[in-house]
Amino acid sequence: MTESSRKKLLLGMLGALLAIFAWKQLPELSSRESEAQIEAGPASRPRRGRRGRRSREVVQPKEVRELMLSSLDPEPGSYTLGRNLWAFYTPPAPPPPPPPLVRPPVFVPPPHVDKEPVVDETPRPPTIRFKYLGSFGPKNRKIAVLAEEENLVNALEGDVVMKNFRVAKIGFESVYIEYVDFPDAEAAQLKVGG
Numbered sequence: 001m002t003e004s005s006r007k008k009l010l011l012g013m014l015g016a017l018l019a020i021f022a023w024k025q026l027p028e029l030s031s032r033e034s035e036a037q038i039e040a041g042p043a044s045r046p047r048r049g050r051r052g053r054r055s056r057e058v059v060q061p062k063e064v065r066e067l068m069l070s071s072l073d074p075e076p077g078s079y080t081l082g083r084n085l086w087a088f089y090t091p092p093a094p095p096p097p098p099p100p101l102v103r104p105p106v107f108v109p110p111p112h113v114d115k116e117p118v119v120d121e122t123p124r125p126p127t128i129r130f131k132y133l134g135s136f137g138p139k140n141r142k143i144a145v146l147a148e149e150e151n152l153v154n155a156l157e158g159d160v161v162m163k164n165f166r167v168a169k170i171g172f173e174s175v176y177i178e179y180v181d182f183p184d185a186e187a188a189q190l191k192v193g194g
Helices: 003-025 031-040
Strands: 131-136 143-148 151-155 165-170 174-179 188-191
Touching: 131 174, 131 188, 143 165
Parallel strands: none
Antiparallel strands: 131 143, 143 151, 165 174, 174 188
16 A cells, blocks of 8 residues: 555545534434424423433413514613724823821920020131123233123232232133232132123
């Protein structure tokens, strides 16, 4: 026996088994039984006898109601719109966060002080109230332009301006100002426009 004839034989046996299986699965209702069930409606069910055969008893419904065509019409205003299939889904807004816990303030009594507060009476340098606008002139003799409100002052390095301040060094973008009455204090740096 060749291999192709074996394949044909196996396929034929498989087809026969499938046909037998399908024939066993088909309902055994005759055309009369199906007609009787259609006439009687869903209330009729075939019953099996002792040997497993279905009996031909048909249960008739007790009452047949008339179909009201008006009940098939939808009620006006009862239609609710659902999700639009042509629009993107927008998720609902998240619930608002819970309010923060507010703790009542704790009262702390001030400490009992027998002494008067100590006032620091050491003298401090005055506050600089003018701005540095820039400089002009040659590199070895630059002139700084200082402005206090509407007053403009041109000063060379070493000049005293506004009675309390001395121009220590003039740079390209900044100027260093010393205090006349406080020679040990560190010189303040003013940048252009500041």
